[in-house]
Amino acid sequence: MAVLEDILQFIDLVWRLVLYWWWLPAFFVLSKKFDDYWRWWRTELWFGTVWKPLLLEIKIPKLLPKPIKAMEAMMVALHGAIYNDPDWWEKYQSGEPQTSYKFEIASIDGKIHFYIRCFADYREAVEAAVYSQFPEAEIEAAPDYSRAVPADIPNKDWELFGWDYKMTKDPQYPIPTYERYVEAGVEEEEIVDPFTSLMEGMAKLKPGEQLWIQISAKPIYFSDKKDGEGFVKKGERIRDILAKRIDVKKAELKPLWKELLDFIFEGAKPEAEKPQELFPAEMRLTAGEREVVEAVEKKIGKPFFSCYIRNIYVGRRAAWFTPNWRLLLNYFNHFSSPDINSIWVWSKTLTRVKLSPFPFVNALAPRRAFIKKRRLLRVYRDRLNYYSPWGGGQGDVGSQMYLNVEELATLFHFPSQIVAPTPGITRTESKETVAPGNLPI
Numbered sequence: 001m002a003v004l005e006d007i008l009q010f011i012d013l014v015w016r017l018v019l020y021w022w023w024l025p026a027f028f029v030l031s032k033k034f035d036d037y038w039r040w041w042r043t044e045l046w047f048g049t050v051w052k053p054l055l056l057e058i059k060i061p062k063l064l065p066k067p068i069k070a071m072e073a074m075m076v077a078l079h080g081a082i083y084n085d086p087d088w089w090e091k092y093q094s095g096e097p098q099t100s101y102k103f104e105i106a107s108i109d110g111k112i113h114f115y116i117r118c119f120a121d122y123r124e125a126v127e128a129a130v131y132s133q134f135p136e137a138e139i140e141a142a143p144d145y146s147r148a149v150p151a152d153i154p155n156k157d158w159e160l161f162g163w164d165y166k167m168t169k170d171p172q173y174p175i176p177t178y179e180r181y182v183e184a185g186v187e188e189e190e191i192v193d194p195f196t197s198l199m200e201g202m203a204k205l206k207p208g209e210q211l212w213i214q215i216s217a218k219p220i221y222f223s224d225k226k227d228g229e230g231f232v233k234k235g236e237r238i239r240d241i242l243a244k245r246i247d248v249k250k251a252e253l254k255p256l257w258k259e260l261l262d263f264i265f266e267g268a269k270p271e272a273e274k275p276q277e278l279f280p281a282e283m284r285l286t287a288g289e290r291e292v293v294e295a296v297e298k299k300i301g302k303p304f305f306s307c308y309i310r311n312i313y314v315g316r317r318a319a320w321f322t323p324n325w326r327l328l329l330n331y332f333n334h335f336s337s338p339d340i341n342s343i344w345v346w347s348k349t350l351t352r353v354k355l356s357p358f359p360f361v362n363a364l365a366p367r368r369a370f371i372k373k374r375r376l377l378r379v380y381r382d383r384l385n386y387y388s389p390w391g392g393g394q395g396d397v398g399s400q401m402y403l404n405v406e407e408l409a410t411l412f413h414f415p416s417q418i419v420a421p422t423p424g425i426t427r428t429e430s431k432e433t434v435a436p437g438n439l440p441i
Contacts, residue, residue, distance in 0.1 A: 040388075042095030051099075051119040053383075055144055056126060058114045060425070061136035064416040068178045068193075070133040072409035077129035079303045079405065082122050083219045100218035100305075101126075102383050103412040106145050107202035107211040112425045114414060115142065117383065134414065146212065146381045149314060153377055160373045161325045162212075162312035164349040164386050165332065171402040172235035173292075173341035174299040176334070177410040194334035195415050199425060201327035208319030211327065212312045214380060215412055217305035220402070227306060231402055235300035242293045288339060295340050302404040309343065309401070309411070312380055335411070343401075349386050351376055 047053075064070070082099050090096040102117035118126050127139050153160045167175075178193070202211050220228045309332075313325040329345070336342035351373045353365045379386055385400075403411070415425070 039092065039095070042092065043097050044095070046095035046097070050096075051121060053117060054120040054123055055115055055117045055142050056123065056139050057142035058116065058130060058134075058414070059138040059140075060114065060414040061134065063136075064134070064414055067416045068409050068413045071413035072405050074129050074133045075405040075409050076303055077132060078126065079219045079305070081125035081129060082118070083221060085221070085224060098218055100216050103215040103217060103408075105202075105213040105412070107205050107209075108145060109207045109209065110203055110205045112199060112202050113142075113145070115145075137414075144381075145210075146377075149210070151377070151381070152374075153314060154370065154373050157316055158314065159317050159320050160312060160314045160377060161322075161351055162310065162314075162349075162373075162376050162380075163351065164346045164376075165309040165343045165401075166346040167401045168336075168342040168344050169340075170234070170238065171341075172231065172238050172296055172300060174295050174404070175341050175343055175407055175410075176337045177406050179406075193415060194331060195413065198327060198331040199415055201324070201330075203425070205324065206319050206321075208316035209321070209324065210312075210314050211324065212314070212380065213328065214310050214383070215408070216308050216383065216385075217403070217408060218307070220304055220306050228304075231304070232300050235296055239293055239296045239300075242289060242296065292339055299404050299407070302406055304402050304404040305408060307401050307403045307408070308385060310349070310376070310380060310386075312376065314377075346386075349376060 078101060082101070084096075085098060086094075086096045099119060099122075102115075104115040104117065106113045106115065116126055116130075130137055130139060150158055167173075205211060220231070222228045222232055311328045313328070315321075332343050336344065349372070351369060353369045353372070355362055355365065375386075378384075379388065382388075
């Protein structure tokens with residue numbers, strides 16, 4: 001009986017703990033979600049009442065000397081134009097976020113348009129950055145092309161296909177940039193630009209077909225503790241491991257509690273004497289290893305953005321031609337390299353659902369594809385992260401990637417007519433300007 005009473009007392013104690021303290025673990029479990037929803041709510045209020053988005057269309061000039069290098073300089077100017085790291089009060093009370101640009105390319109019925117989406121208050125800063133490198137360009141406000149199609153796609157008249165991208169390695173490893181295509185003695189405006197194949201394919205779309213590319217770019221500074229500082233430090237660590245300055249096994253840091261347990265049960269371990277080496281580690285690198293080290297070091301040394309990339313092929317069913325979505329895949333394949341990094345399809349966002357060996361799962365495949373298409377169109381039109389209001393990390397959390405100004409300029413730039421004489425691109429013959437004020441009357 002005494003044992004039974006002890007058991008009942010223990011059960012009663014546990015029940016009382018659960019009854020009075022159930023909220024404590026729930027607080028830690030739900031606090032992150034509460035923080036996400038709170039910030040999303042405050043940010044939505046800020047976007048709706050304070051700042052208004054603006055879509056600017058850039059009509060590019062015919063002749064563009066060094067177009068990609070000029071675009072890189074423009075990206076550097078844009079990087080500092082809207083950077084404003086919000087403090088605690090601005091983030092949680094005012095709802096002010098770190099705003100971003102949206103660099104977009106849209107082929108509508110075979111006509112190619114280049115856009116930069118920002119907030120109206122930043123229009124002058126964006127125009128100054130563009131005109132500083134492309135003085136013959138024309139910039140004007142444009143209606144949102146993504147709102148010109150029905151919001152309920154897919155339906156009986158319209159179809160849609162698309163996805164987001166992600167990096168296959170850590171974002172500290174760069175993707176191949178335009179400098180790989182520069183040959184000795186060849187001017188930049190005459191290089192083999194992968195952009196050409198994309199422009200040619202987009203210009204051949206028929207009436208009723210549209211192809212969209214969206215690159216979101218939020219400026220990050222090297223000193224940002226949350227993003228920039230950690231990104232650079234991890235890049236330096238990867239560089240040192242690749243350069244064999246740090247042993248890979250020693251580079252895998254143990255948690256403090258594991259180190260404490262090892263010290264208690266195993267004691268202090270004497271450091272093994274390092275063998276004397278005739279040449280330093282850097283001199284024993286192969287040519288390929290040295291190229292990767294230089295690429296990582298170069299990437300973390302330039303201004304960078306937190307980005308996501310998505311594309312959509314949308315059109316009327318009467319004009320729908322399924323292979324056209326491969327134009328986008330073929331273009332981004334140019335920026336894939338097994339030795340450094342690659343941009344590849346983020347399968348969780350792909351609007352095509354693969355068949356499963358389980359029949360009951362296949363029965364839901366059409367509905368799952370329908371939901372994914374609706375979601376992709378909504379986040380594209382609203383310019384949101386795929387898992388908004390939360391998400392944004394690398395891998396399973398989201399499609400966020402870090403691209404420096406050189407990588408971003410490689411992916412999005414204005415093609416020279418020498419490289420891409422595509423008829424579908426609208427170009428300016430000459431730029432209209434105001435007459436000088438000192439003309440005699």
